[in-house]
Amino acid sequence: MREFLLGLRLLLGSGRGARARFWLMTLGSSLGVCCLALVLTVPAILDARDGRAGGRDPVVFAGKPASGRTLVLERTDPHGSRPFNRVFVARGTRDTPGPPPGLDALPAPHEVFVSPALRDQLRREPNLKGLLPGTVRGTIAPAGLTDPNELYAYVGATPSDLIHSGATRALKSWGSGYAPNPAVDPSTLDILRFTMATLVLLPLAVHLSVCARLSAASRNRRLAALRLLGLSAKGTQRVNAAETVVAALLGAVLGIGEYWLLNQAMARTGLPGLKWYPGDGVPTAGTLALCLLGCPALAWFVGRASARAAATNPLSTRRTAIPRTPRIWGGLLLVTGLGIVIGYSLTGLTAHPADSSGINALLVPLGVLLTGLGLVLSMPLLSYLMARRLARSRSLTLNLAMRRNEVEPGSAMRVVSGLVLLVFSASLAQGVLVEESQITRSSSPSQEYGIPLAGLSAHQQQQLTAIPQLRAHALVMEPPFDPDAEGSRIPARALVATCGQLKSLVRHVEGCVDGKALRLTDPAVTPEPVAPSTVRLRQGTRHISLKITVPRQRALFTGYDVTSVDTPVLFPPSELPPGAVPASGTLILAGASDPATVRAVLDRIGAISPTADVDPVGVNVDGLQQISVIETLLALGMVMGLVVGAAAFLVSATDRAVERRSQVTALALIGARPRVLRLVQCAQVVLPLAVGLLLALLTGKLAETSYLVTGGGETFWDGAGVPLLAAAAGTVLLAAILGTLPLVGRRIDPELIRRD
Amino acid sequence: MNTTEVLAARGVDLSYGSTPAVRDAHLSLAPGEVTAITGASGSGKSSLLYCLAGVLPPARGEVWFEGRPFSTLDDEEISTLRRERFGFVFQYGELLPELTVEENTALPLRLAGRRKAPALKAAAEVLDRLGIADLRERRPSQISGGQSQRVAVARALVHRPSVVFADEPTGSLDSANAGAVLEEFLSLARSQGTAVLLVTHDAGVAARADHHWTMADGVLSATGAAA
Ligand SMILES: Nc1ncnc2c1ncn2[C@@H]1O[C@H](COP(=O)(O)OP(=O)(O)O)[C@@H](O)[C@H]1O
Numbered sequence A: 001m002r003e004f005l006l007g008l009r010l011l012l013g014s015g016r017g018a019r020a021r022f023w024l025m026t027l028g029s030s031l032g033v034c035c036l037a038l039v040l041t042v043p044a045i046l047d048a049r050d051g052r053a054g055g056r057d058p059v060v061f062a063g064k065p066a067s068g069r070t071l072v073l074e075r076t077d078p079h080g081s082r083p084f085n086r087v088f089v090a091r092g093t094r095d096t097p098g099p100p101p102g103l104d105a106l107p108a109p110h111e112v113f114v115s116p117a118l119r120d121q122l123r124r125e126p127n128l129k130g131l132l133p134g135t136v137r138g139t140i141a142p143a144g145l146t147d148p149n150e151l152y153a154y155v156g157a158t159p160s161d162l163i164h165s166g167a168t169r170a171l172k173s174w175g176s177g178y179a180p181n182p183a184v185d186p187s188t189l190d191i192l193r194f195t196m197a198t199l200v201l202l203p204l205a206v207h208l209s210v211c212a213r214l215s216a217a218s219r220n221r222r223l224a225a226l227r228l229l230g231l232s233a234k235g236t237q238r239v240n241a242a243e244t245v246v247a248a249l250l251g252a253v254l255g256i257g258e259y260w261l262l263n264q265a266m267a268r269t270g271l272p273g274l275k276w277y278p279g280d281g282v283p284t285a286g287t288l289a290l291c292l293l294g295c296p297a298l299a300w301f302v303g304r305a306s307a308r309a310a311a312t313n314p315l316s317t318r319r320t321a322i323p324r325t326p327r328i329w330g331g332l333l334l335v336t337g338l339g340i341v342i343g344y345s346l347t348g349l350t351a352h353p354a355d356s357s358g359i360n361a362l363l364v365p366l367g368v369l370l371t372g373l374g375l376v377l378s379m380p381l382l383s384y385l386m387a388r389r390l391a392r393s394r395s396l397t398l399n400l401a402m403r404r405n406e407v408e409p410g411s412a413m414r415v416v417s418g419l420v421l422l423v424f425s426a427s428l429a430q431g432v433l434v435e436e437s438q439i440t441r442s443s444s445p446s447q448e449y450g451i452p453l454a455g456l457s458a459h460q461q462q463q464l465t466a467i468p469q470l471r472a473h474a475l476v477m478e479p480p481f482d483p484d485a486e487g488s489r490i491p492a493r494a495l496v497a498t499c500g501q502l503k504s505l506v507r508h509v510e511g512c513v514d515g516k517a518l519r520l521t522d523p524a525v526t527p528e529p530v531a532p533s534t535v536r537l538r539q540g541t542r543h544i545s546l547k548i549t550v551p552r553q554r555a556l557f558t559g560y561d562v563t564s565v566d567t568p569v570l571f572p573p574s575e576l577p578p579g580a581v582p583a584s585g586t587l588i589l590a591g592a593s594d595p596a597t598v599r600a601v602l603d604r605i606g607a608i609s610p611t612a613d614v615d616p617v618g619v620n621v622d623g624l625q626q627i628s629v630i631e632t633l634l635a636l637g638m639v640m641g642l643v644v645g646a647a648a649f650l651v652s653a654t655d656r657a658v659e660r661r662s663q664v665t666a667l668a669l670i671g672a673r674p675r676v677l678r679l680v681q682c683a684q685v686v687l688p689l690a691v692g693l694l695l696a697l698l699t700g701k702l703a704e705t706s707y708l709v710t711g712g713g714e715t716f717w718d719g720a721g722v723p724l725l726a727a728a729a730g731t732v733l734l735a736a737i738l739g740t741l742p743l744v745g746r747r748i749d750p751e752l753i754r755r756d
Numbered sequence B: 001m002n003t004t005e006v007l008a009a010r011g012v013d014l015s016y017g018s019t020p021a022v023r024d025a026h027l028s029l030a031p032g033e034v035t036a037i038t039g040a041s042g043s044g045k046s047s048l049l050y051c052l053a054g055v056l057p058p059a060r061g062e063v064w065f066e067g068r069p070f071s072t073l074d075d076e077e078i079s080t081l082r083r084e085r086f087g088f089v090f091q092y093g094e095l096l097p098e099l100t101v102e103e104n105t106a107l108p109l110r111l112a113g114r115r116k117a118p119a120l121k122a123a124a125e126v127l128d129r130l131g132i133a134d135l136r137e138r139r140p141s142q143i144s145g146g147q148s149q150r151v152a153v154a155r156a157l158v159h160r161p162s163v164v165f166a167d168e169p170t171g172s173l174d175s176a177n178a179g180a181v182l183e184e185f186l187s188l189a190r191s192q193g194t195a196v197l198l199v200t201h202d203a204g205v206a207a208r209a210d211h212h213w214t215m216a217d218g219v220l221s222a223t224g225a226a227a
């Protein structure tokens, strides 16, 4: 305790330099704590969303709705990559449940309540109105919405509007307790946590430890003096820790304040794909405790550790600035890791890329881990070797800069490592995204929409097929489900289309003859045994049956990747009895797959048949929504990592410049031009940083490729992320250069030369 | 006297804000001669030295170098002067810890644009004359205080400047070491024809100078030539 107070006394009584360092430490840690609070709060934000989603989830009675009960029908459509949810409610006459969260009463028929975001969207896109039959009567309160950006609507209807849809259920109550579609899948959330941790927490730890051991040299001199005056080794360490702990504690409090402001601001502006209410972002008690205790605790340990050398051997503090070869084993780790990663990446070039089974499931993560770890651990070695090589150059600037790097791979090096790791994990994170979007987003140029024929009138069908953005349409006839059918052979379904219609639905057709039923086969797919079947048709008010046999004559076709054209029989429309339409089956519409067209088509379909259950084949709306959330979180992590990394860099560069003031002034006095001094300052930090970032980009991409190869997707070499990463790395470099420039002033101040 | 002076101050006043540090100082330095200024700490010696070196501009009066007044030179020209015609010795040496002794010594030549090899050769010669040629490859942290002050002297003289400014050059050394370093410094400077301005609070040091001035409360007065 006595030593702690002595430490504080020294802090308060010391000169301008020490006070500047104290504030640098405080502000530095406050920034770190602010980012920490944000990272720790992200799961809480997602939880709050999911909680409200669970709280409004309709709980229904199983089976067909009994008469008189309140009916509910949920519809989810993609609006771009956002889901657009509509809940149709028809008030019943008995056991009527209360209103859902966010509404005061159940909507009456033809009353519509929309979320504020949907209200704004309706203003921009009046066509959306077709999906919401009725009059907008008000908005849904935040308690009933996951986030301020959600597209959500309650549509009041009459029972007869809803009863014909098979998905309509009798409503028991609201609130099932768990979210039907969590914002991020629990398994993805784990990967996300891990990535965020490497993206943010590692640079953060580096940053905090940089802040905690600022001005090592001058501080060590002071500590050594204390030690020589008779303070014990432990006591000396405590004296040093006192300053860092107080700075860290103050920084933590400031950081929480900064986070509070940030939360208010970000909740208002929102992030792409992720918006939250300010209340959702309030840090939990655990987060607060971790920030307020963890940061000073880390500072205490770093402060004690950094004073150990000065405390145990006070006479050694002068003996700095002797170049020492950094340890070699970091390089060995890097080489081993890269060996594994390159090996797996190379199999991507062969006909048989490695998969993720067996030993590969272990080796790939190991290789990635070793590469990342080795990269960080070998940065001092690489920088040292480079410095030694370049220090012998004939250029004075390089000579001065590299001599400095040779002897001091210290704090600046840790910062460089942090940034390098950031770029490395960012490129790995892109691998995760690529993998994820390969699963969710179809790469097909064609988008199909399947709409059940039940519930569609002939007129509606006609309107639907006339939507201008569509390229093709056809019907799939399905035999009614027959429990007595023999197990091994599937009753035949038939595509009702002309050869022309078929051609525009698939990539390629061969051997199609109009006016004849044909056996449809895709040479790439092994055909399943098919049995003849009977389908039911509607002819005006009459029902008739039509027998479908499996024809001999074949037509070959190659479909798009994701398609519902997989029927074994092609049936010409001309062979249908006049005026007859299939009673059960699906209307298939096809158009271009670009998001704008998809959105336009879905709006038109909604306007024609608001309650139709449209299946946008191959589009996973929840998946798309998740990707945009994940993308946002990763980008957020990366931005924070960059901010923290750049801050650590600036803090450490400023600190070193302050420490070296007298030497730099002496240099200026003997006539060194400011330009030379700036160049030296720049080269000294920028060269190792540039080499490190370049290496990180390369190894990161290799690690990503090995991950993608064994992940089994189609993309192995993801070049799309490279410009972004290169830009980020360039930004860091630029920030580094700009950050070092003001450290050399124009004016010479002889005051800065040490005197007694 | 006027024909042999290399640097001269005429009626120089200097103040920090409202605190005057130097009042109406007249001083001239001749090639190959040592001029010492002694005085109590805070009397304004360093201020006058940096004023003569063109770092602090005087509030009144003028400093002349080889017949040219500083007030007619721009910043770049004064920097060039400091680089090529002046040398500095500081109390704590202020060597760059990461450079070797030889690189530290060669620094003024390198800053003036000299190639690496000839610069290092010139440095080696000066180090040899100061008797520390064997320390060439060491770093400042690997040599003693007296040795690093010798390196600082070597750095100040390596480019054969016209004037060397030395602010308490032996202030960090014990008296035996201080005597030896000062002896080598002054004899090398004299042999090169370099004028030395020696600022110190140590009267024993001043005794070795050719001219001796005293400073008190910013006022410079002649003590007469030393013995
Ligand atoms: N940068 C400065 N700002 C304000 N006052 C200063 C500054 N440098 C020196 N002084 C004052 O000017 C006077 C002369 O200082 P200095 O030239 O350093 O004296 P000396 O070198 O003889 O010890 C002293 O009173 C000192 O306090």
Ligand SMILES: [Mg+2]
Pocket: A755, B042, B045, B046, B047, B167
């Ligand atoms: Mg002084």
